[in-house]
Amino acid sequence: MDKFTTITGIAAPMPLVNIDTDMIIPKQFLKTIQRSGLGKNLFDEMRYTQDGAEIADFVLNREPYRKAEIIxxxxxxxxxxxxxxxxxxxxxxxxxxxxxxxxxxxxFNNCFKNGILPIVLPQEAVAVLMEDAQKGGNARMIVDLEAQTVTTSEGQSFGFEVDPFRKHCLLNGLDDIGLTLEKAASIDTFEARAGLLRPWV
Structure with a gap:
């Protein structure tokens, strides 16, 4: 998992409420267990017509939001x-x-396990960030996980809360496998000792 420290990037405004997981990735694309290749089908029914043509007014089909790193x-x-x-x-x-x-x-929990930072902010702060995102490519938003701040293109900053353990994992690029591998030496020691004590296992 890639480390998450600071992002300075384009934010896509999506003011819809109740955006569900079927909107994010429709059920027909769930047959794969590969983590790569799904980006082209993100918001598929909102991005494309039934014949596969792009819907021009959907935010992620417009420049500069095709390169958005933040929603x-x-x-x-x-x-x-x-x-x-x-x-x-x-x-x-x-x-x-x-x-x-x-x-x-x-x-929310799945985001942390996959290297995405979900940030919860009050409605007033989200409204300011939404307006900033609508400015397009010249409005670069800064998300600083270490400082726990989101800063608009005009320098207005909002602090956010994040669980310390989840913060540690994101900053160090640790998913569940990575966390286990941090204990590799202890696991090897245990296995070696168990092999001596119980050779029949």
Whole structure:
């Protein structure tokens, strides 16, 4: 998992409320267990017509938002089913941070496990960030995980809370496998000792 420290990037405004996981990645794309390749189908039914043509007015089909790394969204982002493909699709598209007033719990947890930072802020702060995101390519937003701040292109800053353990994992690029590998030496020692004490196992 890539480390998350600071992002200075384009933020896509998505003021819709209740954006669910089926909107993020529709069910027909859940057959794969590969984490890569889903970005092209992110928000598929909102991005494309039935014959595969791009819907021109959808935000991620417009410049500069095709290169967005941040989404500023309406309330209750990631509701619906628990599919982990939703953060996979976001990450594969290039999204590393989603900002909203609230998230569905399972989606929120899955984001941290996949290197995406979900930030919860009050409605007043999200409204300011949404307006800043609508300015386009010249409005670069800064998300600083170490300092726990989001800063607009005009320098207005908002602090956010994040669980210290999850912060540690993101800063160091540690998913569940990475956390286990940190204990590799202890695991090897245990296995060696267990082999001596119980050679029949």
């Amino acid at each position: 500023v969204a309406g309330d209750n982002f990631g509701c619906g089913s628990s599919r982990e493909h939703a953060p996979w699709a976001l990450l594969d598209f290039g999204i590393r941070c989603v900002i909203s007033t609230s998230f569905a719990d399972i989606f």
